[in-house]
Amino acid sequence: MEKFELHILGCGSALPTTRHFATSQVVNLREKLFMIDCGEGAQMQLRRSRLKFSRLNQIFISHLHGDHCFGLMGLISTFGLLGRTADLHIHSPQGLEELMTPQLDFFCKGLPFRVSFHVFDTKAPSVVYDDRSVSVTTIPLKHRVPCCGFLFEEKRQADHIVREMVDFYQIPVYELNRVKNGGDYVTPDGKVIPHHKLTRPADEPRRYAYCSDTAYLPRIIEQIRGVDLLFHEATFLQAEAARAKETRHTTTAQAAQIALDAGVKQLMIGHFSARYDDETASLAEAQAVFPHTILAEENLAVSIQKHSANKIL
């Protein structure tokens, strides 16, 4: 199966601790890298991950709170020093370009590449990225400022040719693409060999949903139903439900309830409040509701699998 990995660069909340960096993660889809949020220290963590800086062209910022974007200036400066020439695309709610442009002009004069800002509406889902292999759609969330999560969806690929059958029927090369994409093969003497005899079905497209920061928001369930991996913020334990509501965050039990109601394959919780010394209680609280829960953790990498447990790398 083609590579579809999630790398956690940081999974703390606004106050960094000795254990957690601010929020940032990278989706590696067939060696194209997509960054989600870029808290302070993201570039150091990216270097630690051994992912290639040059493969990162798209950054998605969920909302304009510092712990989700203060790493951008450092990352962009570093791209400049590394001699990057490819455009860098930053997708965010309204306002980021205006805030960053004066600093970019001052600190990054003469960048050898273009930083291209793209604004998305935070009220309704919209496709913010689309290529042959993946699309990224916003998931409108509810936080203290305009905020969206992101749904990564693989595109269905062409079916796999069964080499033995191609040889057996001596199917000419120029016919193969048609067959891969659903066509039957008609032999020179008119016999129809149906598509399904010549191919193995393509892998089922996989889906990853990122939901942070947000109040408990059951209306997202339809959009993320059945995803292979859901990252959901779980800033507070249920004991702090009032504080969660007030600050528009989700409790751990609520995050697990969303996972359960959406029938996702696996839940990863993160964006942990600095008040907790470790996440033992968070994991227990989530697993009581939704057993297939894992904890986010700095430098964790997960390979997203279809219909089976996601593999920790």
Add this chain to the structure above:
Amino acid sequence: MEKFELHILGCGSALPTTRHFATSQVVNLREKLFMIDCGEGAQMQLRRSRLKFSRLNQIFISHLHGDHCFGLMGLISTFGLLGRTADLHIHSPQGLEELMTPQLDFFCKGLPFRVSFHVFDTKAPSVVYDDRSVSVTTIPLKHRVPCCGFLFEEKRQADHIVREMVDFYQIPVYELNRVKNGGDYVTPDGKVIPHHKLTRPADEPRRYAYCSDTAYLPRIIEQIRGVDLLFHEATFLQAEAARAKETRHTTTAQAAQIALDAGVKQLMIGHFSARYDDETASLAEAQAVFPHTILAEENLAVSIQKHSANKIL
């Protein structure tokens, strides 16, 4: 002796590596903290150092390159979340306030404390901080943009009273301050007891000089002569002298030469280029010129001693 410590939060140069954070350090002088430069990640490293955030009121920024100031926004936000109320003073060359104000207004609305910006001239030494126990003076440097180092000088304290002599002569309490500060004591029957018999001399004031970033600049020698600890940048090895000159940095051998010519007690080198996998060669090159050299390193803390080797904590 009163506490006078240097804590290295980061000692890399513009490109962070898996081993080095961008530049930041903290001087702890009798539990007052002074930050020098504030590269990305400074607040995480400050937390790791276990130094108290609330003790930090003064930040000195050597120059407006990102690797020396991109950590400010995160640090200030964190101060806000921690409920800080004391003014925070940031000293820097011209331009920082204008760059930061729009971001502070947006990301740190309603901060419970004031951020007060102070501009220093980078052409001539000037006192940027002064209290009962310490003064901080700029050291004009030569870099691609206006830049200064900083000289921390302890104030000479009053001499120590020798308790036994005070008891012996039954010196009244109201006379003690006068004696401490250099006065003799006259007994009720007119006998003069000289100051030096009643006191031990105060500790010699200690001095710490920070010089980064800069081209090789012998004119700083007079200002830093004899300091107890000199931090000097040593971005490149001597083999890269041309590159050092071009980018207005110092080679390791040149930094050691400055230390030698200035007769400092100890040299600490840092601001290492990302091109080096470790600093073995840097240390060897420096020690060949100036044996009392140590390497800066993240999370290193050094206690500054007068007239003896500084103590690694």
